Amino acid sequence: MREPTFWILTALASExxxxxGVIREAAALSGGRVxxxxxxxxxxxxxxxxxxLIEVDREExxxxxxxxYYRLTQPGATALGAETKRLRASADAATAxxxxxxxxxxxxxxxxxxxAW
Amino acid sequence: MxxxxxxxxxxxxxxRCYPPGPRRDELLDTLIECxxxxxxxxxxxxxxxxxxxxSRARLGRPRSKGIVVLALLIALAAGFVGASAASRLGxxxxxxxxxxxxxxxxxxxxxxxxxxxxxGDAEKIVTQGDGEGIEYGYAVSWVKSTPATRDVAGYTxxxxxxxxxxxxxxxxxxxxxxxxxxxxxxPADRAEGFTAERGGLALHFNDYLYPGAPWxxxxxxxxxxxxxxxxxWLTGLxxxxxxxxxxxAWLLTGWMSRRVHSASAAGLGVAGAVxxxxxxxxxxxxxxxxxxxxxxxxxxxWQGLVYLGAGPAILAGIVAALMVAVxxxxxxxxxxTRGLRHAATWPGQVRRRxxxxxxxxxxxxxxxGLGLYRVExxxxxxxxxxxxxxxxxxxxxxxxxxxxxxxxxxxxxxxxDRNLIEAAFRRGFGGAYNFNGxxxxxxxxxxxxxxxxxxxxxxxxxxxxxxxxxxxxxxTGMANEVGNMPGIVAVQHLPxxx
Numbered sequence: 001m002r003e004p005t006f007w008i009l010t011a012l013a014s015e016x017x018x019x020x021g022v023i024r025e026a027a028a029l030s031g032g033r034v035x036x037x038x039x040x041x042x043x044x045x046x047x048x049x050x051x052x053l054i055e056v057d058r059e060e061x062x063x064x065x066x067x068x069y070y071r072l073t074q075p076g077a078t079a080l081g082a083e084t085k086r087l088r089a090s091a092d093a094a095t096a097x098x099x100x101x102x103x104x105x106x107x108x109x110x111x112x113x114x115x116a117w
Numbered sequence: 118m119x120x121x122x123x124x125x126x127x128x129x130x131x132x133r134c135y136p137p138g139p140r141r142d143e144l145l146d147t148l149i150e151c152x153x154x155x156x157x158x159x160x161x162x163x164x165x166x167x168x169x170x171x172s173r174a175r176l177g178r179p180r181s182k183g184i185v186v187l188a189l190l191i192a193l194a195a196g197f198v199g200a201s202a203a204s205r206l207g208x209x210x211x212x213x214x215x216x217x218x219x220x221x222x223x224x225x226x227x228x229x230x231x232x233x234x235x236x237g238d239a240e241k242i243v244t245q246g247d248g249e250g251i252e253y254g255y256a257v258s259w260v261k262s263t264p265a266t267r268d269v270a271g272y273t274x275x276x277x278x279x280x281x282x283x284x285x286x287x288x289x290x291x292x293x294x295x296x297x298x299x300x301x302x303x304p305a306d307r308a309e310g311f312t313a314e315r316g317g318l319a320l321h322f323n324d325y326l327y328p329g330a331p332w333x334x335x336x337x338x339x340x341x342x343x344x345x346x347x348x349x350w351l352t353g354l355x356x357x358x359x360x361x362x363x364x365x366a367w368l369l370t371g372w373m374s375r376r377v378h379s380a381s382a383a384g385l386g387v388a389g390a391v392x393x394x395x396x397x398x399x400x401x402x403x404x405x406x407x408x409x410x411x412x413x414x415x416x417x418x419w420q421g422l423v424y425l426g427a428g429p430a431i432l433a434g435i436v437a438a439l440m441v442a443v444x445x446x447x448x449x450x451x452x453x454t455r456g457l458r459h460a461a462t463w464p465g466q467v468r469r470r471x472x473x474x475x476x477x478x479x480x481x482x483x484x485x486g487l488g489l490y491r492v493e494x495x496x497x498x499x500x501x502x503x504x505x506x507x508x509x510x511x512x513x514x515x516x517x518x519x520x521x522x523x524x525x526x527x528x529x530x531x532x533x534d535r536n537l538i539e540a541a542f543r544r545g546f547g548g549a550y551n552f553n554g555x556x557x558x559x560x561x562x563x564x565x566x567x568x569x570x571x572x573x574x575x576x577x578x579x580x581x582x583x584x585x586x587x588x589x590x591x592x593t594g595m596a597n598e599v600g601n602m603p604g605i606v607a608v609q610h611l612p613x614x615x
Contacts, residue, residue: 018143018146018147019143019144019146019147019150020146020147020150020151023147023151037162037163037166038144038147038148038151038163038166038167039144039163039166039167039169039170039171040166040170041147042140042143042144042147042170042174043170043173043174043179046174046179047179047180049179050178050179050180051180062146063146065142065143065145065146066139066142066143066146067143067146068139068143
């Protein structure tokens, strides 16, 4: 699963959201690391909808424009759960390896960078 | 939050990259919500993101990578066809090859003081001598051998110097004459040449001397071919035509893809698309840059469409048109449905007005009748024919750009004289030729459009060669070569469509 997909599913896990809602929630949950472009977001939403991982929850009309809300489906929740398990296993493996790194305590420095797709 | 109006307009334009539907509105809403305060226009990154994802969204089938590959190949093939068509049409806007004062200036530079034959204008695209490929049109000019031109090295060097002084740039020099594998080659044979350019023109000069050649073949002469270099705007036009056709093909592929849902229909669509690609892509591959000749025999990059036969490409076009037509009938686009609903009221109106119906039927009958009458009278006229025999040198203005010519002789001309005439028109740059003596098939074509000629009349008709000229302007020189020879009845320059 690619990272934008992961964050979109994660953003939809708590409640149905519309496009901008997903972008804002993904940015908040990732600590500002993930900035989804609307073009990228809707391409991913189309794909996830086609795969049955998300579906349209409802439509609202705001300022004369249709705002569509999406929600996670049960298969979507299962896929996100599986991906979370995989990421945790990867993180655990890396953490175990880092403990064996070097003479002193493990010192890994991460610089907070903004990723964008 | 109220976004800048210009920004909203720009975003709205960008959402048009997406297929028609609620997505455009939804996307616009998100874009406006995302825009930070004070933004006046979309960022370049946003534009690229929306154009690329929008173009992809037009293809539908969000999970399929195959549709993207197929659409890319179709766009490539359509782009090639579009660029080829634009190139061919654009060629018509390229001016004439040098004539009049301009031709006189070049003749005087290349062949000062000599009588120059040939020159003139040429067709933009001509069929190659072997009839298989095509090449850009060019005009050949030549002079009869003189003591000066027989000094091949000296005359070529002097011509180069004269051209350079007149503003020409020498771009390449022909390789030295190599007769290593030639049976009976004469060590005294000489041939030299070079290519030069000035402005939009290119010129290939060639001087040769074969001292051992029989007198009737001529022992050499000096020639130059002149042609147009590809103008920059024609390259631009080709790119424009190619990009437009590719974009249109992409949109059409998407339009079809979004309408097809069942697996069998999708399979049929892919099969049709692959058929179209097979019809066009081989010709497009031939257009890839390679070791093409840069002289007067240069071929356009789209020659594959002719070389491989236009049949597959036309078939591909028919298959594509058929697919679009079927799709339009099965799932008509909304504007068409509205139009059809409006048009559907017409037959009812006609039925209610018997006079209008009668007038329509009468009009249709008259048109059909006139058509039939024309076909029938042409058929009847073909029954009888009074042959028209040309005489002297016939060079009508309608044959100015024609490569076709005929030389008529008295059937009683002795074989030896016939051979000499043949050698003479070959000296005068007649290319491929064939001889027609009665009663070979097609013999009467030279005297009658269609129809029969009485047997007695047939025996009195002259025999003739049909000759393809290397360039249209060579006719006068060829007529001059053969004009006064014994047995000649007429030398005729034929209009291309005659």
